[in-house]
Amino acid sequence: xxxxxxxxxxxxxxxxxxxxxxxxGEPEVTLSLRAxxxxxxxxxxxxxxxxxxxxxxEPLRPHLLEAVESGAPTLxxxxxxxxxxxxxxxxxGRGLELFKGRVVRLPKHVKAPHIGWNTLERVKQTxxxxxxxxxxxxxxxxxxxxxxxxxxxxxxxxxxxxxxxxAGKPPAYGVQFHPERSGQVGLRILSNFLGEARR
Numbered sequence: 719x720x721x722x723x724x725x726x727x728x729x730x731x732x733x734x735x736x737x738x739x740x741x742x743g744e745p746e747v748t749l750s751l752r753a754x755x756x757x758x759x760x761x762x763x764x765x766x767x768x769x770x771x772x773x774x775x776e777p778l779r780p781h782l783l784e785a786v787e788s789g790a791p792t793l794x795x796x797x798x799x800x801x802x803x804x805x806x807x808x809x810x811g812r813g814l815e816l817f818k819g820r821v822v823r824l825p826k827h828v829k830a831p832h833i834g835w836n837t838l839e840r841v842k843q844t845x846x847x848x849x850x851x852x853x854x855x856x857x858x859x860x861x862x863x864x865x866x867x868x869x870x871x872x873x874x875x876x877x878x879x880x881x882x883x884x885a886g887k888p889p890a891y892g893v894q895f896h897p898e899r900s901g902q903v904g905l906r907i908l909s910n911f912l913g914e915a916r917r
Contacts, residue, residue: 719915720744720756721915722748722753722759731747737898745761758791761794762798764795764896768821775801779814789889795893799892800813803820817866817885824862831860834857836855838852845910855900856900857900864881870886
């Protein structure tokens with residue numbers, strides 16, 4: 719299974735590619751249109767900043783949106799999830815608008831960034847969260863979070879405010895945490911995503 723991982727930032731996403739490879743995928747970190755068109759699944763990773771990631775994605779924007787509209791399973795991780803919305807307080811730029819809503823900064827009364835382990839509280843069961851236990855811990859590293867304007871939350875997390883830590887409407891899903899750093903829970907979520915792509 720070919721997996722297109724968008725090269726949207728300068729961070730090290732080796733652990734994400736390694737996790738997907740362990741699960742039977744063939745990840746490629748790239749901005750190649752050829753790779754996007756040949757991919758069985760798309761991942762927007764959690765590195766970089768909102769504005770810089772959008773600038774890097776801009777040449778691929780219409781092709782990426784066309785792929786999602788055509789049914790390509792797509793997973794946004796942390797920043798990649800935030801790119802699914804129309805705008806972010808982190809910086810200027812028009813997001814991909816796959817989900818209705820916007821991205822805002824964590825409240826001033828909590829330390830930002832939100833770093834470390836926190837729980838997932840299920841809103842509804844979906845194939846992406848099959849086998850994921852209620853209240854399980856996953857790893858977060860973020861200063862911004864999405865505010866939904868549609869009922870697509872799958873799980874929520876509380877850190878100063880309750881935010882949708884998993885959201886989605888097939889074929890696109892977003893997670894605010896880093897599954898590649900979240901042990902067996904994260905691997906299960908990535909495995910479920912690849913399972914969706916195989917159907």
